[in-house]
Structures are given as structure tokens and as C-alpha cells.
Amino acid sequence: MQTLMIPEIGHFALIIALLMALVQGVMPLAGAATRRPLWMAYARPMAIGQFLFLGIAYLCLTASYLLDDFSVANVANNSNSLLPWYYKASAVWGNHEGSVLLWSLILAGWSFAVSHFSRELPRDMLARVLGVMGLVSVGFLAFVLITSNPFERLLPNLPDDGADLNPLLQDFGLIVHPPMLYMGYVGFSVVFAFAIAALLGGRLDAAWTRWARPWTNIAWAFLTVGIALGSWWAYYELGWGGWWFWDPVENASLLPWLAGTALIHSLAVTEKRGSFKSWTVLLAITTFSLSLMGTFLVRSGVLTSVHAFANDPSRGLFILVLLGITVGLSLLLFALRAPRVSHQVGFNWLSRDALLLINNILLVIITVTVLLGTVYPLLLDALNLGKISVGPPYFNALFVPLTVLLCLFMGLGPMSRWKRMDGRDLFKRSWLSGLAALLIGMAAPLAYGGEWNLKVSLGLVVALWIVLPMARDLWTKSRHSAGRLAGVKRLSLAYWGMVLGHLGVAVTIIGVTVVSNYAIERNVRMGVGDSVEVAGYTFTMTELANRRGPNYLADTALIEVRRGDSRREFVMEPEKRLYIARGMPMTQVALSPGLFRDLYVAMGEELEGDSWAMRLQYKPFVRWMWLGALLMAAGGIMAVVDKRYRRTAAVRDPEDARAASTREATA
């Protein structure tokens, strides 16, 4: 169906949003610099307006998809009339143009949220924060309008039907993974804006960190969930059971996560103790720069992967320039302003401050090594020094030992005290947990796998070393004269957030360790009637059938699975689909998920003589990885709802807010 005006309205709304972003970026910053309240007052309405108009533009694109308007090039290339409606709606971000539009919309959304929830900020601070976010927005909206306009029409020769969405993307994962990831990526723009605003205002006290902390935690939580969803999606969608490939695109999302993890810890130090000030600002800049770099890597087409839709060099150049300007200006500002505002707060090197410093150093080292492995091949290629790739062994060789080291200090963190603490006291509180972690970790592989395994032991010891001291600490802290329940209630949500977050790390480590070492993968040739045993489960192929889906044809295998000698059996139905519009084959995995093990069956390829190459896998504890990520995210969120941050929100009832806004308007 060709609609007359919808894409044009969208395009027009996009232009208005750009203009509003421009005003939002220029006026409040100029106003803050020259102390003109009227100019600063532009910030909030512009943030709201920009979000509104981007929302309209986004809805217009979605409408074009839902209405099958194939006169829009973007729709014609990425949708099809046979596609179910929910994939049509999410196909919007399943391509380059749409996903950059989503990026911009989410940025405007964060801007809007800041303007809404941070009304108690000093006026010039809010003006500067929104101004910086407005400038970032200008860059991205210009990028959309100049190089990647999603509303371009194919007139007058429009196709009868669309080219269809890449079948790999026709999945629930597409609906949830990109928005979550983008919420995280883009969310770091808030803390970046706060840091820049603090630099601009010359007010690098602990105040800005207190305002920025909740935003950073939320962004970090979204990014954590986004990465986990991506891993989970790859696991069942790509059809061979891997969950992390050290693919540059994955690294692009991991890098801001690592820097962001360092950031949320250094923010805590700056807020509580007033130290690490310059360092925190630098980390905030780094984290958002890595987000931008991730966007550049994925969006520019320098990488080839499922994520790289575009191969237009002008786009890559545009983002590279944008990245260069952002990083360059921020660092310049940092160099000019940071030394002036730093001052020394001493601490003993056996203290929580010092442990968090080590945490930050290690996380930064990990970030740098991952960055090096990711960018090195690109640099060599750009300099024409040959085409190389850096394989997973590189990343594993560095990431694993550094993470183990990090975890050793992580176990001590929750027990430690600010400023200084007694070494003997720390030892007294941790030796038992340490010994228990060591013994259980060493013994567990014997009990589980029947033989000792160094890697498994190491992983388990580290995970237990995180959990056990924390459990002991929780036990001590919840002691209360009115009973333990009262003690538990007394603990702050921020503390619970930390516990959950660290617990999540431990759970993820256990998952990664066990599934990496005990997964069983067998590729076999199977025909009807053949049986194969994997890890105590008997897989029997009972039937091969043909099916028809809404937009695909499929070969299906019925696999009967029985555990040991038990009577109960269940059927798994992997498929090999052929998507009609693109003529593209796809593997649909059959999964039998469980907390302690997944069974994973995928059809490989058809062989002669009515048999198929089948992939049968037994994946113990694989769910723990993603469960851990969810726990981490829950921890991040929980720390935000702590009443320390809510206090201002609770005081402000609607009338108060109205009074405040009229005050602002008249000021």
C-alpha cells in the first residue's frame, strides 16, 4: 500500500527535531556561559520537543512498515508483505537507517528523561547537561539526514513486494536485543554530559557524581541485559551453540560495558570520598567514546558480520569524524579544566578506596587489551599492512587471567572499609571463606566430572571467593538487636544492589566455566531410526517431514529424547528452513532448556541417502551466564531505587513541581 504523506511527515519531523536539537545544543550552553537564565530555559522545552518530533518520525517509519509501503526504499529492502506484523515493527531497526534513527530516538528519550527527573538540579548544570546531549543529538540527526535517510522513496518504479527481512533477524531476539543494547550504549551519554557539564562549569565537586550515578547505573543495567540477550540470541539462532565469539561487533558492546563497570565503581568513590575526581571524569568520557566507537565499528561497514548492514564508506567517515570531534573536544576540555579542580584526598593502600582503584586499573587494562585485539586488524588493514584477524585464543589468553585477578580483589571489596583498615582484621574476616572457597572449588570438579580439572577449579574457586565473603558480610551486617529480620530490613537497597551485582558476576563465571569445560558436542550423520547417545541422553530420529510456515518452507526432523533408562521421553523438532523471498536457508534449533543443562539439536545439511548431518549438544549450566547478567542488571537497578536518590523525588509532589516550573518560567 502506498501512503501519500506518511514518509514525508516523518522526514519533516526529523528535520524539525534536528533544528530543535541545534537550539538545545547551542542556547543553553551559551546561556550558562553568559549567565542568561532566559537562554538556559530553552533546554527543557527543546529536549521535550526533540523527543516528540523524533517520536513522530519514528512512528511514521513504523507505520510505513506496518502498511507495507514499498515505495519507501528502506521498507522495500527490509520487509515483505508476508512478514508477521511484529517482525515488520521490529524490522524498523533491523537495518542501518532505521537503527540509527532508533539510536537518535533513544538519545532524545534519555534527554527527555533527564529534563523530567532532574528538575532539582541547579539551573546552569541542567542547561549544560541538556546542551551537551543536544550537541550529540545534532551530530547523529545530521548523520541520519545526510547519509542514511530512512524515508527515501523508490519512485516511480516501486517493487510489488519487499525483499524481506534477513531470516536471521526474524526472531524474538530482534525485538528485544537492539533496543536494550541501544538503551545502554546511548544511556552513557547522560553521564558523559554530566561530566562535560561539570568540566564546563568548573564545579568538579562530588555533587555531579551523585546526580550522575543513578543514570549511569541504569544505562549499565540496560547494556548488561542487552549484551546477555545478544549472547543468548546468537546461541540459539546461529545454529551451532556458541554464545560468545569475540567477534569485533560483540567486543564493540563489551568495551563500553567494561569501561562502564569501572565507571560505576569510581563514581562511588568520588561520591563517597571525594577522591578520583579527574579519573572519574576521564572514565565517563572514555565510556561514552567507546559507545560511539562501537557504533562506528558496527555502523560503518568496516566489519563484516550479521550486524554490519551498511557498506557505504561515506557513512563510516561521517561517524569517524563525529567520534573524532567528540573525543577530541572532550579530552581538550579535560586537559584545560581537570587539573584546576583536582585535589588530594588521602587513603591507606589497604582500604576500600585502594581496592576500587585496583578494580579500575584492572578493568581498564582488560578494556585496553580487548580494544587492541579488536582494532589492531582494522588499523593494519587501513594502513595496507595486510589482512589479519585476531582469534578467540588471544582474547581468552588475556581476558581470563585478568578476570581471575580482578575477582580475587573483588572478593575483598565488600568486606573492606573506606580510607583505612586493619590488615589482621581483614584476614580474620576472610580466611575462612577463602579456605572454604578453595576446598569446595578444588573438590567440585571431582564430584561433578569424575576427574580433577584445573580450569573448572579455578573458575569455581573464584566464584565462591566472590560469594562466600559477601555472604559472611551479609550475615554480620544483618545482626540486629530486634532480630535478624529487622537487621535485614535495615540494610540499604544500595548495599543489596552491590550484593546482587557481585552475585551475578559469580553466577556468570560459574556458567561460563562449566559450559566451556563440560559441554559435549557431537556432529553426527543420522537417518530415520538412528539413535545416538550424548551425555546419558538417547536421541532417536523418528521422522523426517516437510512443513510450511507463513513465509518459509521447512524440513523438520522429529527427535525422540530419552534420559538413561527412564520411561519418559520427549520430542525435539529442529528445522531447516528455506525463506522464500530471499531463497535463504536457516537453521532453526530445537532446545530443551533447563537450569542445569540445555539439550541443543540442530539440523546441519542434507546428505545422500535420506540422512542429515545433525548437531547434538549437551550444555550444562549454560543458562547461568545469562541469569548472572540479569542479576547484575537487577543489582544496578536496585542501587538506583535506594532512598538516597529517591529523597528529592518523594519530596516533590505535583503541586511542588508546578510551582517549581512556574518559578523557572518567570525567572
Next chain:
Amino acid sequence: MRPKRRQKLFVILGLVCLAAIAVGLTLFALRANINLFFSPVQIAAGDAPFERTLRAGGMVKEGSVSRDNDTLDVAFTVTDYVDDVEVRYSGILPDLFREGQGVVVVGELTQEGWIRADEVLARHDENYMPPEVAQALEEAGYSPEDYQAKAEEVGKKMEAQAKDSGDGRTN
């Protein structure tokens, strides 16, 4: 030394140690894990090292794929239309692996001149051509249009064959 100075010294020493460990590990890991890309021409000219992990790529030569009847062993030829190299692999090929299409293999070159592949990578959708392969083909004198057209031709031929054999599948 004043305590404050001593503390600083500790921090700096710690930092230097950590950085040294990190740099050492990084260099070691990088040295052992860089995989260079070679095209069939380069392999035929003897540029590629033996028994070291490398990546090679080109087009899967039409009609070269042969499957073993009982196991999952498969052999095929990768070509840049100037030189060929044989690849042997045991396992399941990716969904989008097809004759006449671009492919990248990761594996080791044996003394006999064939590649023992640990991994076979095909494209993610029908427009995708691994950039290394595209460049290698270009150097061999083929323009991207040439082999896209060629690939299309092969695709059509195979489709026609599949229709003839009556199952309507191109897989």
C-alpha cells in the same frame, strides 16, 4: 621516606608491574594468535606458511564439493579463478555455503598443499562477500560484478537442477 611518598611509590610500582604483566601477556597472545589471510594465488606461489593457523578464501569452485558417504568429512576447492587450493573439513558446513559463492576457511596448510580447515565461514546474507575474498579476486583480475554475475548464474543453474530432480530445493 615519608609515608605519603612510600605509599605513592607502592602505587606506582604496582601499576608498573601490572602494566608490564599486561603488555607481556598481550604481546605473547598477539604473536601466537594472529591469523593472516591468503588467497589461492598466494598459496600456490608458496607465500603461506605450513602447519600454522591461517585464513584462506575465495570462491567455492563449481562442482568441487564432495561428501564422504559415511562420515561428515567434506572436501571442496577454493579458487580465485587463477589458482585453486583444496580444503578438507569434517563437520557441518554453514547454511549459506554454496558452490560458486565466497567463503573463508580458518585452518592449517599441510605440506601436501591442501588446507585442513577447523572452521568454514560463509556469508550472512546473499549480498555479502567477505572483503578479503573480494580483494583477492580483484587482484586476480575479476571485478565484483563479474563474480556476482557468475554466482547468480551458478545459483540459477543449481535451482534448475534442483527443480529437475523434483524436490524444489536449492540446498
